[in-house]
Amino acid sequence: MSNDLTIWTLDWVPEGPRGFVRDLRLRWACEEAGLAYTVRTVPFEGRETNHLSRQPFGQVPYLDDGELKMFESGAGLLHLARKSENLMPRDPAGEAETLQWIIAALNSVEMVTVPWWFLGLSGVKDNGLDGWVQSRLDHLETVLSEREWLAADRFTAADLLTADILRIPKVRSYGDRPATERYVARMTDRPSFRKAHFDQLAHFAAADAQRSVAG
Amino acid sequence: MSNDLTIWTLDWVPEGPRGFVRDLRLRWACEEAGLAYTVRTVPFEGRETNHLSRQPFGQVPYLDDGELKMFESGAGLLHLARKSENLMPRDPAGEAETLQWIIAALNSVEMVTVPWWFLGLSGVKDNGLDGWVQSRLDHLETVLSEREWLAADRFTAADLLTADILRIPKVRSYGDRPATERYVARMTDRPSFRKAHFDQLAHFAAADAQRSVAG
Numbered sequence: 243m244s245n246d247l248t249i250w251t252l253d254w255v256p257e258g259p260r261g262f263v264r265d266l267r268l269r270w271a272c273e274e275a276g277l278a279y280t281v282r283t284v285p286f287e288g289r290e291t292n293h294l295s296r297q298p299f300g301q302v303p304y305l306d307d308g309e310l311k312m313f314e315s316g317a318g319l320l321h322l323a324r325k326s327e328n329l330m331p332r333d334p335a336g337e338a339e340t341l342q343w344i345i346a347a348l349n350s351v352e353m354v355t356v357p358w359w360f361l362g363l364s365g366v367k368d369n370g371l372d373g374w375v376q377s378r379l380d381h382l383e384t385v386l387s388e389r390e391w392l393a394a395d396r397f398t399a400a401d402l403l404t405a406d407i408l409r410i411p412k413v414r415s416y417g418d419r420p421a422t423e424r425y426v427a428r429m430t431d432r433p434s435f436r437k438a439h440f441d442q443l444a445h446f447a448a449a450d451a452q453r454s455v456a457g
Numbered sequence: 458m459s460n461d462l463t464i465w466t467l468d469w470v471p472e473g474p475r476g477f478v479r480d481l482r483l484r485w486a487c488e489e490a491g492l493a494y495t496v497r498t499v500p501f502e503g504r505e506t507n508h509l510s511r512q513p514f515g516q517v518p519y520l521d522d523g524e525l526k527m528f529e530s531g532a533g534l535l536h537l538a539r540k541s542e543n544l545m546p547r548d549p550a551g552e553a554e555t556l557q558w559i560i561a562a563l564n565s566v567e568m569v570t571v572p573w574w575f576l577g578l579s580g581v582k583d584n585g586l587d588g589w590v591q592s593r594l595d596h597l598e599t600v601l602s603e604r605e606w607l608a609a610d611r612f613t614a615a616d617l618l619t620a621d622i623l624r625i626p627k628v629r630s631y632g633d634r635p636a637t638e639r640y641v642a643r644m645t646d647r648p649s650f651r652k653a654h655f656d657q658l659a660h661f662a663a664a665d666a667q668r669s670v671a672g
Contacts, residue, residue, distance in 0.1 A: 294596075294599075298561075298596050298597070298599070298600050299565050299593060300596070301565070309550070310550060311553070312553045312556065312557040313557050313561070314557050314560040314561050314564060314565065316560040316563070316564050317553075317556045317561075320556060320560070321553065321556065334525055335524070335525060338525045338526070338527045338532075339527070341527065341532045341535060341536065342527040342528050342532040344532075345529040345531040345532040345535070345563065346513075346514070346528070346529050346532075348560065348563050348564040349529060349531050349563040349564065349567065349568070350516070350529065352564065352568060353563075353564070353567060353568045353571055353572065356568055357569065357572035357573075357586060358572075360585075360586075360589070361586070364585050366585040370576045370581040371572060371575075371576070374572075374575070378514060381509075381513050381514050381515070384509075384513070385513050
């Protein structure tokens, strides 16, 4: 039961978000951990309401681990991190460092970058979040110029999550931060990232083919 | 050692944020858990750079637990939750539910509400996040109209965190959501919240007195 993992995502998305849908975080984590998993889907059509009984904000992904069910990619990631030392060290200091950087990624970095690019997409001119994003990315650049990994002197789920946030094209190309760029390049060159990324693209491409047959 | 907890916050803040500085989340959690703690401070002046060696984004709070040190209030909260069943059930399902709602609070609710009120403070007119905030709060209203607690049919750290996010005056007064209002009222009426809130106000008031003597 403990390795009966199912990652839920959408059956199809448009070109834009492909490669960036957050099921990738869980796929990547499972690949790093060597945990087998199945991918299942909910329909893209009606996605804002069709799975509210499982995800109260209408988002993907969510994760089943046997009888356990949980939404929020960050929660799934922490859950997987507790299952595998590949994702989080087992000593208290290493675990605390990994935890703090996972939460920093979710609540200090992404809390600024996501609304920032969302406003950009919506065509809002005077974004109002530019300075805040710059400041957060500059602070991260300082950290990443001093070390290879965020936590515990090794790869952890904190790197996985942070790199996934920083690789968003608009974020990655916002200003010149060489240490951050090297970090993102290093993390996205990992075989586990590349497999997860390839698989997500293949998943949505297969849905295209099926739509075309159905059409 | 395991109960040698220190919560770090600022020595003083202006009136506006008093009662809302995030050390309150950790104070409240310790009160709920019955864990003794000490409060220590870093200076408000120069706060953006004066403790970067401990908090890479220049924020408070951070938490020491004996030799363990961690930043991010969400990480501190999860750390405390693992120390006390008062904050998080010990059964896997209850723990997973608590974890998912803690992460939802940080990465789905606060990721929208904080940039939204930040933009409001900055005087940006066409905020661009109004619809997104409404949608998230409406989804939460649906959930809270169906049950008393977010996770595991009991008070957990997920309620603590979510109520702390929803009680921000601008968020609390944005639209008419009776279940959310009852929830916030219920959570902030808990003796542990009231003590933590009182103590934070007293902490900053004492700093006023000290400033006035020094001045």
